[in-house]
Structures are given as C-alpha cells and as structure tokens.
Amino acid sequence: MTSLGLAWRTARRYRARTLLAVAGVAIIGALLFDMLLLSRGLLASFADLLDSEGFDVRVIASEGLPAMRVPIPGSADLADRIRGMPSVRDVALIRMERARVRRGADRPRVVTLVGRTQSGVGPWTVVRGASLSYGPVGSARPSGERDSASLPSERGDCPVVIGRNLATAFALEPGSSLDVTATPAGIASALPSVACRVVGLVDFGFAGVDEYAVATTMDAFEAIVAEPSHGEADLILVASRAESGGGAAAARAIAGLRPDLRVYSNEDVVAQFNRNGFAYFRQISFVLSSLTMSFAFLLVATLLTVSINQRLGEIAALRALGIGRRRIAAMLLWESALLVGAGALLALPLGGVLALLLDHILRQMPGLPERLHFFVFEPRALVIHVVLFVITAAAAAAYPVWLTSRLPIAATLRREVVG
Amino acid sequence: MPASLVVEARGVSRVFPMSAGPVTALRDVTLHVAAGEYVAIAGPSGCGKSTLLHLVGCVDTPSSGSILFEHRDVAALSEAARSRIRLTRIGFVFQRFFLLPMLTAAENIELPQAEAGVAPAARRARTRALLEYVELVDRADHLPSQLSGGEMQRIAIARALANNPVLLVADEPTGELDETTGEHIADLFDRVHADGTAILVVTHNPTLAIRASRRLAMKSGSLVA
Numbered sequence: 032m033t034s035l036g037l038a039w040r041t042a043r044r045y046r047a048r049t050l051l052a053v054a055g056v057a058i059i060g061a062l063l064f065d066m067l068l069l070s071r072g073l074l075a076s077f078a079d080l081l082d083s084e085g086f087d088v089r090v091i092a093s094e095g096l097p098a099m100r101v102p103i104p105g106s107a108d109l110a111d112r113i114r115g116m117p118s119v120r121d122v123a124l125i126r127m128e129r130a131r132v133r134r135g136a137d138r139p140r141v142v143t144l145v146g147r148t149q150s151g152v153g154p155w156t157v158v159r160g161a162s163l164s165y166g167p168v169g170s171a172r173p174s175g176e177r178d179s180a181s182l183p184s185e186r187g188d189c190p191v192v193i194g195r196n197l198a199t200a201f202a203l204e205p206g207s208s209l210d211v212t213a214t215p216a217g218i219a220s221a222l223p224s225v226a227c228r229v230v231g232l233v234d235f236g237f238a239g240v241d242e243y244a245v246a247t248t249m250d251a252f253e254a255i256v257a258e259p260s261h262g263e264a265d266l267i268l269v270a271s272r273a274e275s276g277g278g279a280a281a282a283r284a285i286a287g288l289r290p291d292l293r294v295y296s297n298e299d300v301v302a303q304f305n306r307n308g309f310a311y312f313r314q315i316s317f318v319l320s321s322l323t324m325s326f327a328f329l330l331v332a333t334l335l336t337v338s339i340n341q342r343l344g345e346i347a348a349l350r351a352l353g354i355g356r357r358r359i360a361a362m363l364l365w366e367s368a369l370l371v372g373a374g375a376l377l378a379l380p381l382g383g384v385l386a387l388l389l390d391h392i393l394r395q396m397p398g399l400p401e402r403l404h405f406f407v408f409e410p411r412a413l414v415i416h417v418v419l420f421v422i423t424a425a426a427a428a429a430y431p432v433w434l435t436s437r438l439p440i441a442a443t444l445r446r447e448v449v450g
Numbered sequence: 451m452p453a454s455l456v457v458e459a460r461g462v463s464r465v466f467p468m469s470a471g472p473v474t475a476l477r478d479v480t481l482h483v484a485a486g487e488y489v490a491i492a493g494p495s496g497c498g499k500s501t502l503l504h505l506v507g508c509v510d511t512p513s514s515g516s517i518l519f520e521h522r523d524v525a526a527l528s529e530a531a532r533s534r535i536r537l538t539r540i541g542f543v544f545q546r547f548f549l550l551p552m553l554t555a556a557e558n559i560e561l562p563q564a565e566a567g568v569a570p571a572a573r574r575a576r577t578r579a580l581l582e583y584v585e586l587v588d589r590a591d592h593l594p595s596q597l598s599g600g601e602m603q604r605i606a607i608a609r610a611l612a613n614n615p616v617l618l619v620a621d622e623p624t625g626e627l628d629e630t631t632g633e634h635i636a637d638l639f640d641r642v643h644a645d646g647t648a649i650l651v652v653t654h655n656p657t658l659a660i661r662a663s664r665r666l667a668m669k670s671g672s673l674v675a
Contacts, residue, residue: 345550353534
C-alpha cells in the first residue's frame with residue numbers, strides 16, 4: 032500500500048475529521064479565491080472596458096483629469112495631425128455636457144450628452160438599431176467640416192443613440208423621438224429643446240447603472256448646446272495600429288506633437304488607477320487573503336495534530352515494526368494534501384457563486400459603470416490559489432511530521448500500555 | 451559470542467531522566483537469546499520487562515552496557531539501520547495489537563512486506579500463507595474493528611512474521627485476552643517456535659510463560675533467575 036493509499040484510507044476512516052477539514056478549507060478557500068478575484072478584478076474589468084471602446088489613446092487638456100475634462104484648444108487641427116500619423120488608425124473628438132431629456136408627458140430625465148465626430152470604431156456597442164450615421168464610414172473628414180448626415184440646426188436632424196436605462200425609462204425604440212435640452216452645469220440657461228430621433232440603443236461602457244446617457248453627432252451636439260465648438264473637444268480618442276507599436280508608441284508620438292496636453296495610453300490609465308483608487312482593493316485583498324490562509328493553515332494543522340496525537344500509539348507501533356519515518360511523513364503529507372486539496376477544489380465553485388453574489392451587490396453602488404465588475408476571473412488567480420494551498424498543505428503537515436519523526440518509540444508504547 | 455546467538459544484552463542499564471529525578475528501569479542486565487530459542491520473562495508490573503524488550507527489539511538504546519543484535523552493536527547503528535533490523539529481522543507483537551484500523555487484516559500483514567520492498571505478487575502469496583498459518587483466511591478482508599481480540603492478536607502475529615524474522619518479541623501478548631483465547635495464542639507461539647523462530651516474550655501469564663524453553667524472572671530492574 033502506498034503512502035497515498037494509506038492517507039486515503041485514513042481520511043475515509045476518520046470521516047468526521049475529514050468532513051470538518053474539507054468543509055472548513057472549502058469555505059476559507061472560497062473566501063481566498065474571491066479575494067484573489069477582487070485583488071485585480073476591478074483593474075482587469077476597467078482595462079477591459081477601456082479596450083472595448085476600440086480606442087487606446089486618450090488626449091486631454093493639461094488642466095484636466097481623465098474624469099474631469101476641460102476643452103482642448105485647437106482640437107480639430109490636432110485631430111487632423113494625429114489622423115495623419117502612420118501609427119494611428121482612427122481618431123474621434125468627444126464633447127460632453129449635462130442635458131435634460133423629455134418625451135411627451137413623462138418626467139424629464141437628466142442625462143449625460145455626448146457629442147462625437149465620425150470614427151470607424153466605438154466608443155459604444157450597438158444593442159439594437161444602428162449607430163450614428165456620418166455618411167460613408169472611413170471617409171476622412173477635414174477639420175471644420177460638418178457632419179454630412181446631421182445638420183440639426185439647418186435640416187432639423189438630430190440622430191441620437193441612447194443607453195438601455197433611458198430606453199427603458201421612456202419606452203424608447205429605434206425610430207422614437209425625444210426632446211433634448213442642454214443644461215450646462217454652473218450657469219443659468221434657457222436653451223431651447225431640440226427634437227431628436229433615436230437611431231439605436233447602445234451599451235455605453237462607462238455609463239453608470241443609474242445613469243442616463245445620450246450620444247449624438249458633433250453637429251447635433253453643437254446645435255443642442257447652441258454653441259459652435261470652434262474645433263474644441265473635451266477629449267480626443269485615438270485608435271492606434273498594433274503593427275506600429277500599439278497605444279504606448281502612439282501616445283508617445285502624440286505627446287511629441289503637443290507637449291501642453293496630457294496623453295494617456297490605455298496602459299497608462301490603468302496603471303494610474305492601479306496606483307491610486309485600486310490600490311485599496313489590492314491591499315484589502317492582500318490582508319484578507321493572508322488571514323484566510325492563516326485560518327486554513329491553523330484548521331488543517333490543528334486537525335492533523337489532534338488526529339496524530341490520538342494515533343501516537345499506532346504510529347509508534349508502526350515505527351517499532353520498521354516502517355520508516357519517510358513513509359509516515361509521506362502519509363501525513365498526503366493526508367494534509369487530500370484534506371486541503373479536496374477543500375481547495377470545492378472552494379472554486381463555492382467562491383465562484385459567492386463572487387457572483389458579491390459582485391451583484393457591489394455593482395449596485397451609484398455612479399459605477401454598468402459594465403464594471405469587482406470580481407473578474409483570470410488564470411493567474413487560479414494559479415495563485417493552487418500555489419497558496421500547496422504551501423498551506425505542506426505547512427500544515429510540517430508540525431505533525433516533525434512530531435512523528437521525533438516520536439520516542441519505546442516511551443510512547445509504554446505510555447499507551449499504561450494509559 | 452557464539453554464532454547462533456541472535457541477540458545479547460551485556461550489562462545493560464536504562465535510566466530515564468525525569469523532572470523529579472532519574473528513574474533506573476534496568477540495572478546491569480545480561481541476557482542472550484539464541485537462534486530458535488523460546489525465552490519468557492515474568493515479573494511484576496514496573497519491574498523493567500518491557501524496557502528490556504524494547505532494548506532487545508532495537509527500539510531503544512541502553513544508558514550503559516551494550517546490545518548486540520546478530521553481532522552488531524545496536525547503539526552504534528543509525529536510526530535508519532535499526533529501523534531496517536526491526537523491519538527484516540525482528541517481529542513485534544504488542545499487548546494492544548496496534549493493527550492499523552483503516553486497513554484490512556490482509557493489508558495489515560502486507561504493510562511490512564511493502565516497506566521491505568517485497569514484490570506485490572510475492573506479498574500476496576506470503577500474506578495468504580500467513581493467514582492460513584493463523585487460520586484466518588476467511589477474515590482476510592475484514593477490518594480490525596470487525597475482528598475479535600484473539601483474531602486481532604493472531605493477525606498481529608502474522609504481521610510480525612511477515613518478513614521472516616529471526617526473533618519474535620512479544621510484550622504481554624495475552625494481556626488483553628481471556629484465558630481460552632490466551633491459550634490459543636500460546637499454541638500459536640509454540641508453532642512459531644517449532645518452525646525455528648526465536649521468541650522473547652514478557653508476560654504475566656503463567657500459561658504462556660510455562661511454554662518457553664527458558665524462563666527468567668525480573669524484579670526491580672534486574673534478572674533474578
């Protein structure tokens with residue numbers, strides 16, 4: 032019989048101990064697995080959101096922040112220069128303003144209004160209907176030229192795409208109409224409403240769960256805010272060519288064009304958030320992971336030690352029969368591995384279900400992008416989970432192994448008989 | 451030392467250090483067991499019988515004096531070497547049997563053979579032969595918890611004989627058994643002796659002791675007869 036076989040028989044023989052250990056490790060392991068998913072989940076989800084937009088470089092004014100932007104002077108000219116760079120595939124100018132949307136007698140809703148110039152990619156995903164139409168896709172649009180298909184001020188055309196929240200609130204479908212009124216923050220205004228037409232329902236990656244968002248063409252946007260942009264944008268989104276070095280190379284090249292601006296590749300944005308906001312999650316996760324591993328170690332080590340203490344006579348007899356220390360140590364290691372391994376394996380589905388529940392609860396927090404997740408599975412989380420439990424199994428078996436290797440055979444047998 | 455001696459204790463003493471002061475369990479004991487000999491040691495509880503058995507059985511080393519097992523000084527051997535001697539040259543029988551509760555009777559007998567590196571087919575054949583020897587073939591697949599005390603001790607004796615030892619040491623082998631069952635175990639020891647294996651048994655049981663070819667008595671850590 033191999034040491035593994037002996038360990039397996041022992042685990043089956045002491046069923047209550049085995050069940051307690053496996054259940055304990057499974058629960059602790061589920062928490063650990065969730066901590067591992069949480070430690071990088073938000074970051075991975077954020078990076079995924081950025082990448083899903085189709086753009087990998089962001090240009091903002093120096094005074095601005097990724098979340099709070101101020102207009103970029105000479106945006107249109109800069110966009111033309113960026114568009115002409117060999118490492119760049121696509122460019123979009125973005126403006127944002129607060130607005131109010133009304134449909135019929137329904138209560139008006141405050142929305143984030145986004146104006147966007149023509150681009151071949153993103154930054155949203157069409158769920159139903161169509162995206163904004165700018166004429167032939169991919170045709171270069173010189174700076175200052177207006178969108179060919181949207182001249183609301185002259186043709187009364189205001190195509191919009193809306194988020195699912197707004198569609199649900201107003202029961203909107205592609206083809207529905209709604210009135211949009213700009214309500215710039217910090218100033219009193221009485222701008223007229225502009226009648227707009229819903230062309231599509233889209234998924235705005237960064238729109239919050241409780242946030243209403245509307246996007247339209249830059250021309251329609253200017254008509255709604257009643258203010259020509261003069262080529263200024265709050266944000267310039269750039270899609271790089273992978274074969275030319277990707278976002279990092281493009282960001283460096285763009286920064287060279289206008290040193291007065293801040294240029295971030297997606298990696299830069301993720302790294303910045305990792306250093307700031309997400310560091311808390313990582314630290315909390317590290318502390319809780321360490322605690323859960325300590326609990327797993329203590330649980331298995333205690334159960335094994337108690338079990339060994341109950342079997343000292345049996346082990347002393349085995350040693351007296353000539354069964355070597357190595358075999359007994361191997362048997363204990365396998366016992367530990369079986370208890371921890373079974374628990375760690377059960378911890379994965381348990382942790383997965385728990386992660387889904389916790390993620391659902393956390394994502395109810397107001398202001399969070401709808402598609403942002405706190406718990407994200409990455410293969411590295413599984414690898415770390417396995418490595419940590421292998422270490423735990425070995426560490427938990429260390430004391431019982433040491434105890435049995437130093438066991439005084441004669442004294443133990445004498446005690447057993449006297450006892 | 452004559453070539454036929456299996457083990458010899460030369461003036462051995464064993465002192466156990468205790469917090470309340472050292473306790474001398476054995477005082478200057480000299481003993482030898484020849485090949486095929488059957489020696490019984492009797493004496494009151496605490497007189498040092500088990501301590502002497504542990505020294506002769508290579509699970510302990512003396513505080514002074516020497517134990518020679520097959521002409522080798524046991525104290526000079528490493529723990530691994532002593533473990534090897536216990537595995538291949540000595541068979542142990544305990545008062546409380548100490549069968550592994552999670553293994554069947556047959557698996558308990560196979561375990562020392564597996565440790566000694568005996569091939570699986572040979573192990574199975576030897577185990578079958580030993581089960582026939584102790585007349586428990588029909589209990590081969592039973593767990594110790596499904597056996598009576600006498601049956602457990604017979605399986606323990608079969609386990610002790612698994613690697614064909616030259617010496618069988620037994621510590622109160624009938625201590626946990628009733629009189630009739632104890633007689634059956636004594637009969638089994640007679641057969642083992644008749645088959646040429648040397649036996650050293652410490653016992654309170656006169657029925658068992660009387661079967662030995664040489665009977666010794668111990669008192670206060672010394673052999674008195």
